[in-house]
Amino acid sequence: MIFSSLIFLFMFLPAVLILYYITPRKFRNLTLFIVDLVFYSWGEPMLVLLMLVSIVINYTAGVLIGINREKKKLTKAIFIISIILNLGLLGFFKYIGFIGETLNFVLPFLNIPVLQVSLPIGISFYTFQTMSYTIDVYRNTVKVQKNIITFGTYVSLFPQLIAGPIVRYEDVAQQLMERRETLEQFTQGVKLFLVGMSKKILIANEMGNLWDAVRDSGASGGAVGAWVGIIAYTFQIYFDFSGYSDMAIGLGRMFGFEFMKNFDYPYISKSITEFWRRWHISLGTWFREYVYIPLGGNRKGLGRQIINIGVVWFLTGLWHGASWNFILWGVYFGVLLMLEKIFLLRLLKKAPAAIAHLYSIFLFVFGWVIFYFEDMGEMGTFIARMFGSDGFMMSGDIIPTVISYIPLLIAAGIISTPLITTLYHKIKSKPVLYAADNAGCILALLLCTSSLVSSSYNPFLYFKF
Amino acid sequence: MKIKKALGYLPAFIFCGFIFTFMALYFALPKADFSPQEKKKLADFPELTVQTVMDGKFQKELDTYMSDHVPLRNFYVGLSADYELVSGRNGEKGIYLGKDGYLFPKPTKDGGQLGKNAGFIREFGDSSPVPVYMTVIPSSGSVNTDKLPFNHESYNDKALTDSFASQLGDNIIYTDMTVPFSEKAKQRQLYYKTDHHWTSGGAYECYRLLGEKMGYDPVAEEDFDKETVSGFYGTSYAKSALWWVAPDSMELWKNRNQPADSVTVEISDGDDSKTGDSYFFRKQLENDDKYPVYLDGNHSLVRVKNKAAKGGKLVVVKDSYAHTIVPFLSQNYSEIIMADLRYYKKDISLLAEQEGADAVLILYSLDNLANDTNLAYLF
Numbered sequence: 153m154i155f156s157s158l159i160f161l162f163m164f165l166p167a168v169l170i171l172y173y174i175t176p177r178k179f180r181n182l183t184l185f186i187v188d189l190v191f192y193s194w195g196e197p198m199l200v201l202l203m204l205v206s207i208v209i210n211y212t213a214g215v216l217i218g219i220n221r222e223k224k225k226l227t228k229a230i231f232i233i234s235i236i237l238n239l240g241l242l243g244f245f246k247y248i249g250f251i252g253e254t255l256n257f258v259l260p261f262l263n264i265p266v267l268q269v270s271l272p273i274g275i276s277f278y279t280f281q282t283m284s285y286t287i288d289v290y291r292n293t294v295k296v297q298k299n300i301i302t303f304g305t306y307v308s309l310f311p312q313l314i315a316g317p318i319v320r321y322e323d324v325a326q327q328l329m330e331r332r333e334t335l336e337q338f339t340q341g342v343k344l345f346l347v348g349m350s351k352k353i354l355i356a357n358e359m360g361n362l363w364d365a366v367r368d369s370g371a372s373g374g375a376v377g378a379w380v381g382i383i384a385y386t387f388q389i390y391f392d393f394s395g396y397s398d399m400a401i402g403l404g405r406m407f408g409f410e411f412m413k414n415f416d417y418p419y420i421s422k423s424i425t426e427f428w429r430r431w432h433i434s435l436g437t438w439f440r441e442y443v444y445i446p447l448g449g450n451r452k453g454l455g456r457q458i459i460n461i462g463v464v465w466f467l468t469g470l471w472h473g474a475s476w477n478f479i480l481w482g483v484y485f486g487v488l489l490m491l492e493k494i495f496l497l498r499l500l501k502k503a504p505a506a507i508a509h510l511y512s513i514f515l516f517v518f519g520w521v522i523f524y525f526e527d528m529g530e531m532g533t534f535i536a537r538m539f540g541s542d543g544f545m546m547s548g549d550i551i552p553t554v555i556s557y558i559p560l561l562i563a564a565g566i567i568s569t570p571l572i573t574t575l576y577h578k579i580k581s582k583p584v585l586y587a588a589d590n591a592g593c594i595l596a597l598l599l600c601t602s603s604l605v606s607s608s609y610n611p612f613l614y615f616k617f
Numbered sequence: 618m619k620i621k622k623a624l625g626y627l628p629a630f631i632f633c634g635f636i637f638t639f640m641a642l643y644f645a646l647p648k649a650d651f652s653p654q655e656k657k658k659l660a661d662f663p664e665l666t667v668q669t670v671m672d673g674k675f676q677k678e679l680d681t682y683m684s685d686h687v688p689l690r691n692f693y694v695g696l697s698a699d700y701e702l703v704s705g706r707n708g709e710k711g712i713y714l715g716k717d718g719y720l721f722p723k724p725t726k727d728g729g730q731l732g733k734n735a736g737f738i739r740e741f742g743d744s745s746p747v748p749v750y751m752t753v754i755p756s757s758g759s760v761n762t763d764k765l766p767f768n769h770e771s772y773n774d775k776a777l778t779d780s781f782a783s784q785l786g787d788n789i790i791y792t793d794m795t796v797p798f799s800e801k802a803k804q805r806q807l808y809y810k811t812d813h814h815w816t817s818g819g820a821y822e823c824y825r826l827l828g829e830k831m832g833y834d835p836v837a838e839e840d841f842d843k844e845t846v847s848g849f850y851g852t853s854y855a856k857s858a859l860w861w862v863a864p865d866s867m868e869l870w871k872n873r874n875q876p877a878d879s880v881t882v883e884i885s886d887g888d889d890s891k892t893g894d895s896y897f898f899r900k901q902l903e904n905d906d907k908y909p910v911y912l913d914g915n916h917s918l919v920r921v922k923n924k925a926a927k928g929g930k931l932v933v934v935k936d937s938y939a940h941t942i943v944p945f946l947s948q949n950y951s952e953i954i955m956a957d958l959r960y961y962k963k964d965i966s967l968l969a970e971q972e973g974a975d976a977v978l979i980l981y982s983l984d985n986l987a988n989d990t991n992l993a994y995l996f
Contacts, residue, residue: 162683346628552708597631
């Protein structure tokens with residue numbers, strides 16, 4: 153089930169809110185756990201079993217490590233087995249087809265049958281969450297969770313189950329066991345949820361339409377069309393992902409949870425290093441905490457640090473998808489980050505802000521080209537088009553389409569910066585603030601609903617027989 | 618103080634009020650089985666069993682059910698259309714809002730069907746023992762260029778029809794409408810504002826022009842009494858969802874010299890049939906979409922007889938645009954057999970032969986001609 157759907161907004165969410173708040177406090181985790189399972193199994197009823205298996209594995213590993221705390225070798229063995237099982241499940245369900253194809257490509261004579269496994273929704277997210285728990289239990293930085301319902305609630309919490317943020321167990325352990333939902337927090341949650349939903353429905357979806365139109369127009373778009381298209385995609389992916397994170401954090405607050413911020417205006421960055429501190433923060437934190445620092449981080453000299461950056465970014469790329477372009481995308485940023493570490497960052501600090509912005513914008517926009525095209529041939533054609541292989545100007549029907557999206561492109565650009573938020577926080581007068589809040593909520597509800605409803609509106613003109 | 622504090626929580630109450638009311642309305646409102654506006658059967662509440670839940674059927678059908686029965690659906694669709702318009706995306710629903718309340722369907726695109734259809738028609742013409750006439754009606758947007766919004770896709774109706782006509786061969790007597798219509802549009806309204814069809818005035822201009830080639834004397838405009846009917850909301854209106862756009866009025870033209878009992882209309886759809894004694898089916902005026910008032914809308918085969926007319930028998934192969942012009946042609950042909958290939962799946966050459974037709978007229982709008990795959994049924 154996705155948040156931006158009629159069924160979630162007007163059936164699931166009201167039902168869950170009622171169920172949750174009529175449940176006595178003691179049993180609220182159980183209620184959440186049950187509705188989480190309904191939420192997850194909505195699209196794929198069978199794959200919910202996989203998530204339950206993952207919950208059981210990590211719960212058991214945690215308990216066993218806790219019991220055998222003194223037996224160093226045993227806990228290590230349990231820990232390693234749980235990591236292998238976690239990565240094994242993720243590897244099988246996400247990467248088995250990719251591994252087969254790659255092996256066949258490198259060693260064609262092997263002729264390995266390529267398995268077609270459908271990717272369980274959110275597996276990359278919940279696997280990383282459960283691993284954060286087991287690793288932290290092993291490192292003895294968090295207490296063992298003995299209640300499997302509480303642990304299951306943590307793993308399957310529907311607000312952030314399928315698209316993050318990746319909440320570390322450590323950050324919510326306290327809230328899982330005792331939380332006080334307040335009207336204040338609920339209101340904050342509602343506002344953030346509506347902001348996120350508007351980002352997703354009113355901007356991301358429309359930018360997606362423009363990007364589709366540009367790709368469909370092919371060569372007639374020329375260099376200008378290609379750039380407009382990839383900029384639209386740049387907005388689409390940001391508003392889609394950050395909108396989803398906002399909705400997740402907002403929903404979390406409605407149930408008394410506080411999740412970490414996942415996006416912090418990444419497109420205003422003045423370097424790629426800064427960009428990655430602002431983009432998908434929870435994933436970056438995870439890799440830093442569980443890969444980069446354990447590998448030695450920056451404490452073992454520049455050479456080792458460069459290698460560590462390489463490993464982290466190869467894995468970051470791979471995490472995003474089972475395809476070589478994602479690895480290329482990860483490595484692309486890995487190399488940029490190394491270059492910045494070695495010398496670029498110092499130059500950028502001295503350069504005028506405009507130059508640093510242009511540098512960053514060009515590089516992350518170009519990164520989205522690599523991210524989008526899984527087919528290397530299509531990627532090549534598109535990059536060539538960006539640099540003039542099909543002429544400079546647009547021609548034909550793509551022109552009026554692009555013109556019609558100019559207002560939204562401008563709006564997306566402005567909303568990518570903290571401008572609106574800054575202005576909002578400058579409002580000192582309470583009545584104006586209330587008016588802005590409530591008008592904003594009503595407008596967001598009406599426009600998002602109308603967009604959802606209208607997407608299924610299709611007057612059928614000739615019917616008969 | 619308390620009130621002020623409560624005011625701060627108002628967004629939470631608005632949000633919950635909205636989603637809870639929405640949910641309640643889903644359960645409370647009576648459910649229609651059929652949407653007259655979208656002309657489709659609406660989904661029933663899905664069957665809830667272990668089996669349907671396990672294979673995901675229930676979930677999928679519940680999605681359809683919820684979007685089919687949204688409370689206040691038209692309000693939301695209209696709001697989204699208005700939002701699209703003010704945020705710069707005129708035409709997002711396939712209809713442009715032009716000047717003076719004109720709604721224009723987006724331009725016709727040819728994916729190769731025009732050439733195929735030209736081939737079928739040429740072959741039909743080559744084998745037909747009687748003369749075959751043809752004309753193509755351009756789209757409203759290509760004719761009313763001064764009414765188009767400033768930003769729109771280009772209408773290439775002239776280029777498309779020219780290229781189509783050039784492939785028809787020597788045995789089709791073709792009349793171009795794009796040039797004369799562009800001229801005439803400056804003097805009179807040839808198309809409805811809220812519908813893609815032409816007005817009676819538009820059809821009359823075509824009738825006059827066709828007379829030159831088909832060899833009849835058109836009845837003069839002064840001989841017609843015009844009855845005005847208001848409140849016509851056409852298909853472009855329904856698609857656009859711009860509910861505040863003003864309705865059209867339509868004119869029913871009647872030749873005042875035509876005897877009252879001279880007309881019979883026989884309609885048949887396979888085994889069903891009905892008859893009428895007028896070109897106009899007034900029951901259709903009760904609907905928002907009043908265009909079917911002309912000859913009762915789309916049917917497989919319609920036979921229009923006029924005892925008072927002097928000319929012979931004419932077979933018309935057509936789309937819905939013909940319904941407006943056939944009453945005019947009927948002034949000059951004693952019998953017109955109108956066949957719609959979307960529903961009439963039999964051989965037209967055979968029909969013309971059996972009926973002893975004196976001529977065949979193929980009359981299509983460009984949009985249907987570029988999309989219709991049924992012209993193979995001509996012979």
